[in-house]
Amino acid sequence: xxxxxxxxxxxxxxxxxxxxxxxxxxxxxxxxxxxxxxxxxxxxxxxxxxxxxxxxxxxxxxxxxxxxxxxxxxxxxxxxxxxxxxxxxxxxxxxxxxxxxxxxxxxxxxxxxxxxxxxxxxxxxxxxxxxxxxxxxxxxxxxxxxxxxxxxxxxxxxxxxxxxxxxxxxxxxxxxxxxxxxxxxxxxxxxxxxxxxxxxxxxxxxxxxxxxxxxxxxxxxxxxxxxxxxxxxxxxxxxxxxxxxxxxxxxxxxxxxxxxxxxxxxxxxxxxxxxxxxxxxxxxxxxxxxxxxxxxxxxxxxxxxxxxxxxxxxxxxxxxxxxxxxxxxxxxxxxxxxxxxxxxxxxxxxxxxxxxxxxxxxxxxxxxxxxxxxxxxxxxxxxxxxxxxxxxxxxxxxxxxxxxxxxxxxxxxxxxxxxxxxxxxxxxxxxxxxxxxxxxxxxxxxxxxxxxxxxxxxxxxxxxxxxxxxxxxxxxxxxxxxxxxxxxxxxxxxxxxxxxxxxxxxxxxxxxxxxxxxxxxxxxxxxxxxxxxxxxxxxxxxxxxxxxxxxxxxxxxxxxxxxxxxxxxxxxxxxxxxxxxxxxxxxxxxxxxxxxxxxxxxxxxxxxxxxxxxxxxxxxxxxxxxxxxxxxxxxxxxxxxxxx
Amino acid sequence: xxxxxxxxxxxxxxxxxxxxxxxxxxxxxxxxxxxxxxxxxxxxxxxxxxxxxxxxxxxxxxxxxxxxxxxxxxxxxxxxxxxxxxxxxxxxxxxxxxxxxxxxx
Numbered sequence: 001x002x003x004x005x006x007x008x009x010x011x012x013x014x015x016x017x018x019x020x021x022x023x024x025x026x027x028x029x030x031x032x033x034x035x036x037x038x039x040x041x042x043x044x045x046x047x048x049x050x051x052x053x054x055x056x057x058x059x060x061x062x063x064x065x066x067x068x069x070x071x072x073x074x075x076x077x078x079x080x081x082x083x084x085x086x087x088x089x090x091x092x093x094x095x096x097x098x099x100x101x102x103x104x105x106x107x108x109x110x111x112x113x114x115x116x117x118x119x120x121x122x123x124x125x126x127x128x129x130x131x132x133x134x135x136x137x138x139x140x141x142x143x144x145x146x147x148x149x150x151x152x153x154x155x156x157x158x159x160x161x162x163x164x165x166x167x168x169x170x171x172x173x174x175x176x177x178x179x180x181x182x183x184x185x186x187x188x189x190x191x192x193x194x195x196x197x198x199x200x201x202x203x204x205x206x207x208x209x210x211x212x213x214x215x216x217x218x219x220x221x222x223x224x225x226x227x228x229x230x231x232x233x234x235x236x237x238x239x240x241x242x243x244x245x246x247x248x249x250x251x252x253x254x255x256x257x258x259x260x261x262x263x264x265x266x267x268x269x270x271x272x273x274x275x276x277x278x279x280x281x282x283x284x285x286x287x288x289x290x291x292x293x294x295x296x297x298x299x300x301x302x303x304x305x306x307x308x309x310x311x312x313x314x315x316x317x318x319x320x321x322x323x324x325x326x327x328x329x330x331x332x333x334x335x336x337x338x339x340x341x342x343x344x345x346x347x348x349x350x351x352x353x354x355x356x357x358x359x360x361x362x363x364x365x366x367x368x369x370x371x372x373x374x375x376x377x378x379x380x381x382x383x384x385x386x387x388x389x390x391x392x393x394x395x396x397x398x399x400x401x402x403x404x405x406x407x408x409x410x411x412x413x414x415x416x417x418x419x420x421x422x423x424x425x426x427x428x429x430x431x432x433x434x435x436x437x438x439x440x441x442x443x444x445x446x447x448x449x450x451x452x453x454x455x456x457x458x459x460x461x462x463x464x465x466x467x468x469x470x471x472x473x474x475x476x477x478x479x480x481x482x483x484x485x486x487x488x489x490x491x492x493x494x495x496x497x498x499x500x501x502x503x504x505x506x507x508x509x510x511x512x513x514x515x516x517x518x519x520x521x522x523x524x525x526x527x528x529x530x531x532x533x534x535x536x537x538x539x540x541x542x543x544x545x546x547x548x549x550x551x552x553x554x555x556x557x558x559x560x561x562x563x564x565x566x567x568x569x570x571x572x573x574x575x576x577x578x579x580x581x582x583x584x585x586x587x588x589x590x591x592x593x594x595x596x597x598x599x600x601x602x603x604x605x606x607x608x609x610x611x612x613x614x615x616x617x618x619x620x621x622x623x624x625x626x627x628x629x630x631x632x633x634x635x636x637x638x639x640x641x642x643x644x
Numbered sequence: 645x646x647x648x649x650x651x652x653x654x655x656x657x658x659x660x661x662x663x664x665x666x667x668x669x670x671x672x673x674x675x676x677x678x679x680x681x682x683x684x685x686x687x688x689x690x691x692x693x694x695x696x697x698x699x700x701x702x703x704x705x706x707x708x709x710x711x712x713x714x715x716x717x718x719x720x721x722x723x724x725x726x727x728x729x730x731x732x733x734x735x736x737x738x739x740x741x742x743x744x745x746x747x748x749x
Contacts, residue, residue, distance in 0.1 A: 619748030621678075621741055622670055629666070 002059065004071040006047050007089050010099060011138035013044045014106075018131035025124025033124035034114040037131055041110050044134075045103040055096045056505055066510040068092040068208060070144050085205060088144035093506040094288055094362055098141040098281075101369045104493075105277035106134045108486035109269045112377050115483040116269055116384060126166060130273070133159035137278045141285065145205040146195050149286065153191070153250070156282060157184050160274050164266040176262040183259040187249020194242030197235055198293070201225035207289065215296040222297075233300075240298040244287060244305055251283025252335050253342060254312040258568055260335055264327040268380030271327060275334050276372035281365050284341045291358060291508055295350035306346020310444045313339030315565065317451040321458065322551075322562040325389045326379050329459050330372070333415065336448060337368050343445065344430040347437035348508065355508035357433035363502040364426035370497050371414040371423060374490035378408040381483055382463055391459070395466035395543070403484050405464050407491035412460045414494040416453035417529045419522070425498035428522050435521070449525050453532030461540035654695035661688035675729045675739045679722065686718045 017040040025033045060066050073088035110130060117126055136155035143149035158181075165177030199205050202213045202221050213221040214236065228235035245256075252260035260280070264271055274280070287294060287305060294302045313336045320332035341361045348357025381404045386393055398405040414421035417428070427449060434442040503513035539546050560566065616627075647653075661684055668681030690711045697707025733739050 614749040617749045619745030621744070625669060 002051070002055065002069055002071040002091050004089060007051055007071055007091065007142070010044050010047050010051070010103065011135050011142065013040045013047075014131040014134040014138065016040060016131075018128050018135060021124045021131065022128035025128055026122070029124055031123075033127045034110075034117075037127035038107070038110040038114065040131070041103065041107045041134065044138075045107045048099040048103040051091070052096045052100050055091060056093075060091075060093075060096075064511065066093050066505070068510075070208075073144060083203065083205070085147045086145050087148055089142045090144040090207065091142075093510065094285065095141050097362060097366060097506055098285060099138065101366055102134065102137050102141060102278050105369050105373045106130070106137075106273060108373060108377065108490055109273045112272075112380070112483050112486045113267075113269045115480050116380055117267065122166070126267070129159060129162045129166070130270075133163060133273065133278070137282070140282060143207075145207055146199060146210065146290075147205045149289070150188075150191065150195055153246070153282065153286075154188065156250070156279055157181060157188065160184075160263075160279050163270045163274060164263045166266055166270065170265065172262075173265040176259075176265040180259040180263045183256060184249045187246050187256050190242040190249070191246020194239045194244075194246060197239030198243065201228070201235055201239065211290065211292045215292050236293075237298045237301055240290070240294055240301040241304065243290065244294075244301060247283030247286040248308060248342075249283070250286075251280050251338050251342065252312075253283065253308050253339065254315055255567060257312060257316070257335050258571060261323075261328050261331045261564070264325070264331050268327065268376060268383055271331070272373045272376030272380065275331060276376050277369035280334060280338055281341070281369070284338060284345065284361065284365055287342070287345050288358065288362060291345065291348075292350055294345075295348065295355075295508070302346055302348075304346075306343045306438060306441055309339045309342025309344070309346055310441045311339070312336070313343065313448045314444050314451070317448045317455065318561050319564050320455040321451060324391050326382070326391055326394075326459060326463065327376075327389055329391075329455060330375055330379060333375075333452065333456065334372055336452060337364070337372065337415070340427070340430055340445065340448075341365050341368070343441055344433055347434050347441060349437075351509050354436070356429065356436065356503075356513065358508040359503045359506055359513050360426060360429035360433050362506045364423075364430055366500075366502070367414065367422035367426045367494070367497050370490055370493035371411040371421075374407055374411040374487060374494050375415070377483075377486055377490065378404050378411065381487070384483070391462045394463045396464070396468045398464040401464075403487060407487040407494075408460060408464070410491045411494050412456045414498075415456050416533060417449055417525055418453075418533075419526065420495075420498065422494050422496070422498035424522075424526070426502075428525065431525055432518070432521060446525060446528060450528035450532045453529040454536050457533045457536035458540050461536055465541055467543040651695055651699040654691060654699075658688040658691035658695065661685075661691065673740050673742055675732070675741055675744075678741065679725050679729070682725075683718060683722070686714060690714055 017037045021029060021033045021037060029036060054060075056066075060069075069091045070088050071091060073086050075084045076087045078084040110127070113126065113130070117123055120126060133156065136152050136159050140149055140152035140156060143152060161177050161181040164180050165173050167173040195205075198210065198214070202210045202225070204210050204213065213219045214225065216222060225236050226234055230238055233241075247253075249256045260275065263275065266274070294305065316332040316335035316339060320329050320336065323329045323332060341364050344357040344361035344364065346357070348355050348361070381401065382394060382397065383389055385397070385401060388394070410421065414423040417424045431442065431445055431449070434445050505512075507513040539550065563569075665681045665684030665688065668684065669678050672678050672681065693707040693710045693714075697704065701707070729739055732744055736743050738744075
């Protein structure tokens with residue numbers, strides 16, 4: 001059986017790090033906080049790997065099915081009999097998988113940051129925030145009920161706000177952190193309402209019970225729930241859709257993605273942690289966690305999820321081709337890959353073979369965490385070396401940064417879907433799932449995978465080949481052992497993670513899923529990917545004017561993509577022009593004149609009356625005595641003649 | 645010819661005493677005089693108690709005891725009042741009530 005103490009320690013160790021470094025770090029542990037944070041997380045990672053081993057190979061499987069286990073459950077707030085908010089730990093294939101991913105990527109980021117953030121003024125604060133973030137993410141993954149996940153969901157939001165705004169004296173970073181927080185909070189409002197609807201319909205907050213009640217048409221709760229409806233859709237559909245809005249906000253799905261590119265203002269390792277492996281996949285994880293509800297009860301919502309994912313994937317890929325800031329390119333590529341995971345869930349059905357999309361989505365989440373973290377950390381090394389985010393300032397770096405070059409190349413090949421790197425396997429599975437379910441989404445995905453290969457290699461060639469490098473950064477070299485070690489470890493992961501027989505471990509119903517490998521099916525995506533790579537090579541291998549010419553020949557499309565399809569502008573228009581003018585101003589007028597007016601009237605009247613009667617209190621004893629006598633006489637008259 | 649004093653005689657005296665006291669309290673400006681007026685009011689009440697005790701419930705001691713209590717309280721009250729008046733004199737160099745109207749709005 002699972003050992004609750006060990007599993008509880010996995011999130012609690014980073015929390016301990018947060019408390020220790022947050023309280024005492026700046027004064028006493030200024031230089032050693034990196035080591036302390038990393039050591040705590042290393043312990044967490046080892047425990048997570050141990051738990052994964054134990055779960056998958058020792059006790060997790062009963063009769064060939066992976067069980068959902070809750071080694072710990074404490075009632076925290078009891079509302080009434082049967083309805084309570086619990087705090088607990090849930091162990092099932094996806095949560096164990098996420099434990100490994102989160103701790104591993106976070107550990108890499110911790111190690112890397114020792115070098116990258118060296119000499120920062122708020123070094124220990126940085127590690128405290130990293131610990132808090134890791135704690136919240138691990139807590140989210142292990143949640144046993146929908147309310148616990150919401151608590152940790154918000155904690156993730158807060159800690160990402162702190163990390164994105166780490167350079168708090170930089171106005172753009174402050175604006176970016178606010179934007180990230182507000183946009184995700186806005187989406188979380190939907191999530192909260194969704195939680196309320198789903199838990200009201202099912203009469204419970206617990207995941208297992210909720211799923212069991214809302215997916216079996218015989219249960220009383222299900223029979224009652226389907227009788228509610230609003231605007232032509234049933235309450236369950238609304239609930240599921242609203243929960244998905246929360247997930248879409250965190251996972252930067254179109255049209256709630258606007259915070260993600262701006263969030264690149266944080267330190268680069270933070271981008272690797274938040275935007276590659278952890279926070280942005282929280283939405284995918286949420287959909288996967290409630291997958292039976294989506295798949296069995298509300299297929300319409302699942303269809304929406306599929307389309308939102310597909311649209312996000314292609315839009316982000318197109319925008320990524322035109323950006324010049326390397327972190328922004330990676331940000332859009334993240335959004336695109338998360339789109340892949342989303343629509344993979346969207347095209348899946350519950351149970352056995354048609355649930356391939358579910359397995360594929362989780363598989364892609366796993367491999368993507370490896371190669372995207374690697375890409376961000378590699379980009380961090382490059383930025384560290386040239387002191388600029390702009391692609392134009394780079395070029396010809398392959399001789400100066402050999403390790404970064406090789407690992408970056410591996411990551412690019414992985415994300416482009418070139419066999420035998422990790423991304424190939426997961427992407428093939430996703431495409432296969434889409435092919436079996438929805439041809440339109442399949443074609444979108446296919447085109448996106450070609451574009452992905454193109455923009456990743458555009459990045460690769462511009463950084464490492466293109467024009468010769470004007471050496472100026474040799475003094476600190478590539479960044480030392482602590483920065484190269486994570487790159488190498490993740491490089492191995494990105495190269496080899498695809499060979500894990502993922503379907504064996506993770507599937508929608510816990511039964512192992514055999515993944516078939518179709519050679520003829522893979523030809524088209526791989527060919528498209530190679531075409532993208534060759535196109536990028538032709539355009540960016542040497543410095544020339546072909547890209548500029550191509551851009552001008554595309555004209556409007558290029559301009560639109562360069563400006564991110566004006567989505568930020570649309571948001572500004574909607575908020576500033578429409579919301580502020582049509583709603584905000586009248587509301588402000590009403591508040592200032594009517595509400596304030598009423599309050600002022602009350603105050604003024606009271607003041608005028610008291611001004612009039614205050615003369616009564618004259619300080620003359622005999623006057624008081626006369627009032628008193630008058631009162632006594634009046635009372636005497638009343639008692640004698642009226643109230644006999 | 646002598647008139648045996650009855651209840652109404654005594655009540656008349658006590659009422660007269662009461663209103664003399666009230667009049668004195670309202671018209672005098674000297675605090676000592678006002679205190680004396682209050683003593684008159686108290687004693688008119690005492691007289692009432694004695695009168696009712698003697699004519700309505702003869703042989704019972706209730707009225708007498710009340711009177712004794714009131715005299716004791718009046719003594720305490722006089723001590724407190726004179727202490728206040730002395731303090732007032734120290735701070736204001738006057739015991740005129742018109743000069744003691746600082747406690748107002």
